[in-house]
Amino acid sequence: MDLFANITSVITGLLGPAGPVILLGGVGLLLLLACIPIVLSQKPDPLDKLKEAQQSRVQKETTAILREKGRNDKLNKYAQLLEPTDEKELSDIKSKLQQAGYRSKDAVRTYYFAQFALALAGLGLGALYYSLNAGTDSTTKDMIMWVLGPGVVGYMGPKYWVTKRADKRRQEIQDGFPDALDMMLVCVEAGQSMDQAILRISKELRASFPNLADEFLMVSYEMKAGKEKTAVLNDMSERCGVQDISSFVTVLNQSQTFGTSIADALRVYAGEMRDKRVMRAEEKANQLPTKMTLTTMMFTVPPLLLILVGPSVVGITNMGLN
Structure with a gap:
């Protein structure tokens, strides 16, 4: 017991009150590092090697099926x-x-390349701006906002662009589809x-x-092919992604x-499309008074209040000062 107490006192004197704990942790770390070469030197199981080879082959075949040949060679290098x-x-x-x-x-x-490139460009510009304008009172929150913010915007930019372009394209197709149906009806009834x-x-x-x-x-073209x-x-x-065209395709198939x-x-479906177009126009017309009311309140009421109440406020303020 005296020997153990002496060893403990020596360790405490060298490493402080937590010396025994630190020593035990160091010994455990050394044992862990010593086990790593032993684990790495073990030969792999033949069954595991066969399983990994099969999984790799299946993944390569799946990737080859998903991708088409004859694409851009520069992008093909980074296809994965x-x-x-x-x-x-x-x-x-x-x-x-x-x-x-x-x-x-x-x-x-x-x-995906646009997302990756714009995200990196945003991070780089954000980091450059922060390094040039950062002061001594800047916080971690400011750094995250100025560095990660442009990166997130750059990453989400292509997604936002594609979504807005798809919505605009769907709206154009939906607006022109009734005219296309009327023209198709005329052509079919004319014998084409x-x-x-x-x-x-x-x-x-x-x-x-x-x-x-x-x-x-x-x-x-696809029909001719x-x-x-x-x-x-x-x-x-x-x-197209438009419900009207999906219904039209169902009608033709049936x-x-x-x-x-x-x-x-x-003839029946073209009449329905004309009625739908009128209903959409009426819906937008019915929404117009509400939108105009909000716009009028936002841009007319504040200046009117300023004109009516402003002189009175100025007069009361001058009376208080006098």
Whole structure:
């Protein structure tokens, strides 16, 4: 006991009151470091190596299926970083970019590259600005705001741009679709086939609704290439992302399945689309008084109060001073 007490007193004198705890922690750390080479020197299990090889092969095959060949070679070098490996995520972002009008093979990779590049640029500019303007009273909150803020804005910028562009494109397609249906009905009743009507519509709508004209032109090309009409129309519905076109595709598919007249189906559906357009216009007109009321209150009432009450306030203030 005396020996143990002497050793404890010596350790306490050298390392302080927590000396025994520090010594035990150091010994434990040394033992842990000594175990690392032993663990690393163990031979891997053959079954584990076989399992890892199978997983690697499956992952490579899946990645090869998800990606298409013939893309930009510069972006292809960083495909693992610029393209999701999950099939559902890849399909969702590709559909979103198509709805925004970006249909190229490199659209997904360009989108992720833009997010990455703008985020790095924002971080760099934010760090540069903070290093040049930081004072002695700057806090950690200020540093996070000025450094991470531009990075977050740069990362979210492409997403915001794609979302706004997709909304604008959907609105244009929705506005021009009733006119396209009326024109399609006229062409079909005049004796033209559905393919000829779609091609004619794509030419006539080019000046007023170019995005809708592009969709009809793509449908015409895919039909000429021999793709099934049902699949072509379904693809158009996914690219547009508009409920009216989805309903239109359903009507055409049902008409083709049951053998009913396409002209009759178009006549009924075109009438419904005209009614919907009138209802949308009436809805916007009914919202106008509310919006004008708020605008009037915000920009008219404060100046009016200032004009009416201002002289009285000035007069009362002068009387108080006198």
